Amino acid sequence: xxxxxxxxxxxxxxxxxxxxxxxxxxxxxxxxxxxxxxxxxxxxxxxxxxxxxxxxxxxxxxxxxxxxxxxxxxxxxxxxxxxxxxxxxxxxxxxxxxxxxxxxxxxxxxxxxxxxxxxxxxxxxxxxxxxxxxxxxxxxxxxxxxxxxxxxxxxxxxxxxxxxxxxxxxxxxxxxxxxxxxxxxxxxxxxxxxxxxxxxxxxxxxxxxxxxxxxxxxxxxxxxxxxxxxxxxxxxxxxxxxxxxxxxxxxxxx
Numbered sequence: 015x016x017x018x019x020x021x022x023x024x025x026x027x028x029x030x031x032x033x034x035x036x037x038x039x040x041x042x043x044x045x046x047x048x049x050x051x052x053x054x055x056x057x058x059x060x061x062x063x064x065x066x067x068x069x070x071x072x073x074x075x076x077x078x079x080x081x082x083x084x085x086x087x088x089x090x091x092x093x094x095x096x097x098x099x100x101x102x103x104x105x106x107x108x109x110x111x112x113x114x115x116x117x118x119x120x121x122x123x124x125x126x127x128x129x130x131x132x133x134x135x136x137x138x139x140x141x142x143x144x145x146x147x148x149x150x151x152x153x154x155x156x157x158x159x160x161x162x163x164x165x166x167x168x169x170x171x172x173x174x175x176x177x178x179x180x181x182x183x184x185x186x187x188x189x190x191x192x193x194x195x196x197x198x199x200x201x202x203x204x205x206x207x208x209x210x211x212x213x214x215x216x217x218x219x220x221x222x223x224x225x226x227x228x229x230x231x232x233x234x235x236x237x238x239x240x241x242x243x244x245x246x247x248x249x250x251x252x253x254x255x256x257x258x259x260x261x262x263x264x265x266x267x268x
Contacts (some may be wrong), residue, residue: 015201016184017118018193022176025247028121030129034136035113038161041101042109049105052084059086061098062157063144068093071153078155086157100140102159112161118181119172120165123239126175126248135242139167139234146230150213158224163231166209170235173202175248206232 045061047053058080066072067088078086103109124132143163148154177199185192209232213225 015196015204016186017115017201018182018184020118020122020176020179020181020198021195022122022179024121024125026125026129028124030133030136031116031120031124034120034161035116038101038103038109038113042103046102049103055080055084055086057102058157058159061095061102062159063095063099063148064088064092064157065148065151065154068096069148069152072155076155080157088155096141096144097137099144099157099159100137100161100164103161104159108160112165116161116165116168120168122176122179123168123171123243126244127239127242128244128247131242131244135171135235135238136164136168138238139170139231140164142234143167143227143231146233147224147227149230150226158227160224160227163224163227166228166231167235167238169202169205170232170237171239171243172235173199174236174239175243177202 042048045053046057059078064072064078064086072078072088074088076088078088080086103112120132120136123135127135140161140163143166144158147158147163177197179198180195181198181201182193183196183201185194206229209225209228212223213229216223216225
């Protein structure tokens with residue numbers, strides 16, 4: 015199943031969601047060289063999260079191979095990469111898929127929290143997702159990159175706030191391809207179960223997708239969204255009405 019769009023109109027211009035998408039694309043092209051050559055490998059080494067480096071399981075100065083003729087020298091504890099890795103990707107498809115999910119679900123969460131809270135929520139979910147991945151593979155020497163942990167938090171938040179909203183979803187199985195509107199909770203619950211099953215059957219220190227980061231981010235979104243969502247905004251969306259400036263002024267906060 016692949017979400018195409020939801021039937022959940024927004025009231026606020028999603029400035030932060032657009033900013034995050036633009037930043038991810040810019041980093042991919044400028045910093046990572048669009049996935050080509052030395053800039054790409056250097057970005058993984060410098061800004062990707064290497065679990066064994068953050069946890070101290072890999073001694074400083076250890077050289078980690080990234081390819082047939084490329085390596086990365088671990089420099090000791092580096093917590094900043096937990097944030098920088100959220101803006102890196104491994105391929106064009108990795109980037110496009112993440113940005114699509116961010117747009118489909120993120121604009122409504124920003125609509126329900128306000129801009130500043132949404133940015134903090136996004137970064138916090140991404141950091142907790144990275145923590146979940148490191149807990150599953152504390153000694154891994156493989157750089158982890160991608161916005162999917164933070165976006166998983168957005169999806170978890172959507173499950174809590176708008177479970178009954180219909181999402182136009184693309185179904186494909188061999189030659190069967192159809193688009194159906196299904197409740198968000200069905201699509202999101204299916205996605206979450208798939209991540210748990212995939213993580214349970216994949217070696218934590220192996221390459222590929224960081225499934226436990228997805229699980230951790232999703233759970234973080236489910237747990238934290240009530241602390242970040244503005245009740246006046248979510249109530250108005252469920253009632254299908256626009257929040258007035260005076261109402262927002264009376265609510266206050268950031």
